Amino acid sequence: MKLWRIPLDSQTVQTPKGIVHILEDRCKGCGYCIEFCPKKVLQFSNRFNKKGYHPPEAMNEGDCVNCHFCEIICPEFAIYSMEDTRA
Amino acid sequence: MEPSARHMPHPLDDLLRVDRIPHIWCPGCGIGTVFSSCLTSMKSSGIDLAKTVMVSGIGCSGRGAGYVNLDSYHTTHGRALPFATGMKLANPELNVVVFSGDGDLFAIGGNHFIHAARRNIELTVVCVNNFNYGMTGGQVAATTPFLAKTTTTSLGNPDSPFNLPLLAFAAGATYVARWTVLHARELMGSIQEALLKKGFSFIEVLAPCPVNYGRRNKLSLLDTMRLYQQKTIIKNGASPTELDIDFSRGVVLGKFIDIQRPTCIESYDRTCRPQEIAEGKAA
Numbered sequence: 621m622k623l624w625r626i627p628l629d630s631q632t633v634q635t636p637k638g639i640v641h642i643l644e645d646r647c648k649g650c651g652y653c654i655e656f657c658p659k660k661v662l663q664f665s666n667r668f669n670k671k672g673y674h675p676p677e678a679m680n681e682g683d684c685v686n687c688h689f690c691e692i693i694c695p696e697f698a699i700y701s702m703e704d705t706r707a
Numbered sequence: 708m709e710p711s712a713r714h715m716p717h718p719l720d721d722l723l724r725v726d727r728i729p730h731i732w733c734p735g736c737g738i739g740t741v742f743s744s745c746l747t748s749m750k751s752s753g754i755d756l757a758k759t760v761m762v763s764g765i766g767c768s769g770r771g772a773g774y775v776n777l778d779s780y781h782t783t784h785g786r787a788l789p790f791a792t793g794m795k796l797a798n799p800e801l802n803v804v805v806f807s808g809d810g811d812l813f814a815i816g817g818n819h820f821i822h823a824a825r826r827n828i829e830l831t832v833v834c835v836n837n838f839n840y841g842m843t844g845g846q847v848a849a850t851t852p853f854l855a856k857t858t859t860t861s862l863g864n865p866d867s868p869f870n871l872p873l874l875a876f877a878a879g880a881t882y883v884a885r886w887t888v889l890h891a892r893e894l895m896g897s898i899q900e901a902l903l904k905k906g907f908s909f910i911e912v913l914a915p916c917p918v919n920y921g922r923r924n925k926l927s928l929l930d931t932m933r934l935y936q937q938k939t940i941i942k943n944g945a946s947p948t949e950l951d952i953d954f955s956r957g958v959v960l961g962k963f964i965d966i967q968r969p970t971c972i973e974s975y976d977r978t979c980r981p982q983e984i985a986e987g988k989a990a
């Protein structure tokens with residue numbers, strides 16, 4: 621996200637971190653998750669799934685903010701995010 | 708990503724008949740997103756899922772009932788509402804969700820819709836409006852926009868479509884909202900409210916049918932989503948008369964109606980069963 625100024629509380633606000641899980645064989649390659657991820661975390665992979673579609677993969681996984689939008693917009697129940705508790 | 712993550716279940720798998728997934732809906736079809744939003748809302752609303760049923764008619768959208776891992780009913784074409792009405796009246800403690808298409812609910816089933824709304828039967832009706840009869844090859848529907856192309860209107864639709872929220876409001880619905888699949892978050896908020904609403908609730912969801920409607924109107928899946936992003940205006944409380952669908956002017960989304968009036972069962976009991984009410988056996 622582009623900000624026109626740095627928010628005053630940027631030091632104290634913590635951005636959530638997420639991990640995105642992909643159930644590759646359910647994907648039909650519509651690309652909605654890729655197009656509408658606000659952090660541009662996803663891209664099409666070169667792999668084919670069982671049905672011959674290219675499922676998405678996380679290219680910038682560290683940028684995922686666990687907003688769940690990929691999960692909500694996916695028509696196939698093929699992707700979801702979870703809070704990253706590793707840090 | 709850890710390889711094992713690929714085998715973890717999806718958070719909605721408990722509400723899905725996973726043996727039937729992948730479902731039949733085409734790549735990019737919006738029905739899956741509406742269905743997923745519906746399941747998420749059913750979970751988050753806190754309603755008793757053991758006492759919840761889903762009813763669908765016939766059509767691509769009508770396949771919904773076949774994928775939910777709850778009691779569900781796949782009825783004949785246009786008749787989701789009569790079946791749902793019967794279930795609710797016979798067993799008032801059920802939460803009855805009707806999930807079906809624009810053709811099913813408003814063409815062959817239009818008459819049932821107006822009467823279910825008029826009688827204020829306590830149902831939650833989610834209508835996937837993809838502007839055509841997807842399942843049968845993309846024929847014109849009662850919701851096809853003016854001049855849009857379908858298999859049966861190759862020169863453009865000469866007729867005006869229904870304004871569904873206006874129709875629902877005029878017929879007596881107590882909750883009326885419209886969203887698109889791109890507004891899935893707002894949609895989930897509305898479905899949740901509708902599930903908890905005591906009265907007839909109607910939610911229209913605009914959804915891409917890339918294979919039939921999209922292809923004939925030169926709209927790729929992402930074009931349709933961009934139209935939903937750029938040519939919609941959120942106006943909660945807008946008058947239902949302002950809600951005609953015309954993407955050249957902009958389509959209004961939001962929650963339009965949220966009112967209260969006696970439900971069918973309440974009025975019936977007060978009118979026809981005063982003795983039972985006095986004895987504490989009816990509503």
Ligand SMILES: Cc1ncc(C[n+]2csc(CCOP(=O)(O)OP(=O)(O)O)c2C)c(N)n1
Nearest residue numbers: 766767768784808809810811839840841842
């Ligand atoms: C009595 C009867 N008439 C006609 C049909 C053919 N038919 C099947 S689905 C359908 C229309 C479905 O349109 P809609 O409800 O919008 O669902 P969609 O496929 O677009 O999701 C029709 C006319 C039928 N199955 N039964």
Ligand code: SF4
Nearest residue numbers: 657684687688690701
């Ligand atoms: S959860 Fe949000 S940020 Fe993370 S991949 Fe999905 S859409 Fe992108």
Ligand code: SF4
Nearest residue numbers: 647648650651653694
């Ligand atoms: S939204 Fe779902 S089906 Fe579409 S590309 Fe992403 S994971 Fe695949």
Ligand code: SF4
Nearest residue numbers: 732733736767841916
């Ligand atoms: S024909 Fe249209 S409505 Fe039916 S599954 Fe395919 S895209 Fe969806």
Ligand SMILES: [Mg+2]
Nearest residue numbers: 808809839841
């Ligand atoms: Mg339809």
